[in-house]
Amino acid sequence: MSRIILALDQGTTSSRAILFDAQSRPMGTVQQEFEQILPAPGIVEHDPEAIWDSQLTVARQALRQAGLSGDDVAAIGITNQRETVILWERDTGRPIGNAIVWQSRVSAPICDRLKADGLEPTFQDKTGLVIDAYFSGTKIKHLLDRYDGLRARAQRGEVLFGTVDSFLIWRLTNGARHVTDYSNASRTLLYNIHTLDWDDELLELLDIPRAMLPEVLDSSGEFGQTAEEWLGCPIPITGVAGDQQAATFGQACFEPGSAKNTYGTGCFLLLNTGSEPIRSRHKLLTTIGWGIGGRITYCLEGSVFVAGAVVQWLRDGLGLISSAAEIEGLAASVPDSGGVVLVPAFTGLGAPHWDPYAQGTIFGITRGTSAAHLARAALESMAWQTADLLQAMSADSGVPLQVLKVDGGAAVNNLLMQLQADVTGIPVCRPRIAETTALGAAYLAGLAAGYWPDQAHVTHDWTLDREFQPGWPAERREREHRRWQQAIQRTLGWKSPDL
Numbered sequence: 001m002s003r004i005i006l007a008l009d010q011g012t013t014s015s016r017a018i019l020f021d022a023q024s025r026p027m028g029t030v031q032q033e034f035e036q037i038l039p040a041p042g043i044v045e046h047d048p049e050a051i052w053d054s055q056l057t058v059a060r061q062a063l064r065q066a067g068l069s070g071d072d073v074a075a076i077g078i079t080n081q082r083e084t085v086i087l088w089e090r091d092t093g094r095p096i097g098n099a100i101v102w103q104s105r106v107s108a109p110i111c112d113r114l115k116a117d118g119l120e121p122t123f124q125d126k127t128g129l130v131i132d133a134y135f136s137g138t139k140i141k142h143l144l145d146r147y148d149g150l151r152a153r154a155q156r157g158e159v160l161f162g163t164v165d166s167f168l169i170w171r172l173t174n175g176a177r178h179v180t181d182y183s184n185a186s187r188t189l190l191y192n193i194h195t196l197d198w199d200d201e202l203l204e205l206l207d208i209p210r211a212m213l214p215e216v217l218d219s220s221g222e223f224g225q226t227a228e229e230w231l232g233c234p235i236p237i238t239g240v241a242g243d244q245q246a247a248t249f250g251q252a253c254f255e256p257g258s259a260k261n262t263y264g265t266g267c268f269l270l271l272n273t274g275s276e277p278i279r280s281r282h283k284l285l286t287t288i289g290w291g292i293g294g295r296i297t298y299c300l301e302g303s304v305f306v307a308g309a310v311v312q313w314l315r316d317g318l319g320l321i322s323s324a325a326e327i328e329g330l331a332a333s334v335p336d337s338g339g340v341v342l343v344p345a346f347t348g349l350g351a352p353h354w355d356p357y358a359q360g361t362i363f364g365i366t367r368g369t370s371a372a373h374l375a376r377a378a379l380e381s382m383a384w385q386t387a388d389l390l391q392a393m394s395a396d397s398g399v400p401l402q403v404l405k406v407d408g409g410a411a412v413n414n415l416l417m418q419l420q421a422d423v424t425g426i427p428v429c430r431p432r433i434a435e436t437t438a439l440g441a442a443y444l445a446g447l448a449a450g451y452w453p454d455q456a457h458v459t460h461d462w463t464l465d466r467e468f469q470p471g472w473p474a475e476r477r478e479r480e481h482r483r484w485q486q487a488i489q490r491t492l493g494w495k496s497p498d499l
Helices: 048-065 108-116 120-127 136-146 150-155 164-172 200-206 243-250 308-316 326-332 371-397 414-424 436-449 455-461 474-491
Strands: 004-010 014-020 026-033 037-040 043-046 073-080 086-089 159-162 179-181 215-217 220-225 236-242 259-263 267-274 285-292 295-304 341-343 361-363 404-407 428-431 464-468
Touching (some): 004 436, 014 048, 014 436, 026 048, 043 048, 048 164, 073 243, 073 436, 086 164, 108 120, 120 200, 136 150, 136 200, 150 159, 164 179, 164 220, 164 236, 215 220, 220 285, 220 436, 236 436, 243 259, 243 267, 243 285, 243 295, 243 436, 259 371, 259 436, 267 285, 267 371, 295 371, 308 371, 326 371, 326 414, 341 371, 371 474, 414 428, 414 464, 414 474
Parallel strands (some): 073 236, 179 215, 259 404, 404 428
Antiparallel strands (some): 004 014, 086 159, 220 236, 267 295, 285 295, 341 361
């Protein structure tokens, strides 16, 4: 048996490669950040070539640093930033302009027109999603409208669409495979999660040619083989899932009612609802978790657009810290936020508000406000946004969550995890391997390749690192939550289209 599984974790701000052994232990990790292109307020783009170059570079470096080669890799699993849109030429593989990132609000006017036409129920019934610039479909329409002749080329099959997973597979297989998985397809606003097919009515409403869309496959299965030139030999790609679904799988949330929250650039809470989709009554998303052997697992999801990115802003925008790791010490140097509330609506607000015109605000500043108070308010903003999602999710499912599994880069922050337990009033459980997004992709690939026997193995391998118990009394939690909600209400609609 080959020695390792290679997980490619292509995120919003960096690309990573992690090697996992048969005991699910990470044997090596390499990460490389790439440029965030911000041409205008609320607009976020990436260079697709930077995504490809960084992902290939870290894969090669991880193998080299571990003293391994492509021959030692049993299979590759890919996980990715989900709703980001890339268009490229079929013949040359060249991207059509920059990728439009999931955070970008560039297609908000398109969304406004669709909602004004009364189409949101149609999209929600079919896709489980709300109409929002967050999702891929309106971004594709924006690009097809923007470039003369592009829609006609797409109709002829000359221009292809893919989320980042599709683009990476296309490049890794030298154009042999144009594919995606159920989880990524379900985030496009074009995929019918009930019929499990691209929806012709939605494609017509957005004027998107079916010819440009990838084939949709099981999340654990055969996606193609890498060309020999990239990693030294052909390697099967056998696992693909969007980052949040991969993390849910990596957290072994296999039973209906189990949930996890990932703290990355954004913050994403997913609840396994089993084999039947549950339509949300509280502005959450109904989405596909994964598909294996033709069997679909559905989830409810709450999406926070800015979580760890607020720490990045404190570092790069304000210069309050020189590294993200410094925020815990700075925030812990004060007992509370001193009355400061930070709402990081830098790219609008996601669930449960869905307001593309909300903007970032800071309330409660006094002469005594310090950098430490801002740092603590930033951590509290992540915890409160998650608490709002938990409240909506419990109302939708009818089952109050008893425990919250956590992962992602910011989950290593002990103060943040304690704050999360305090504001929700439930225990927070952090696994031994906090980066479960890459691990979930590895599991999906390894199961398809026969590297691991079954999902029971994944459940057995999940190991607790630390549990954080809530410490706030109910009165304080309720008081602080009222103040948070007051700040949210004053943030909504701050930048209306006519301003």
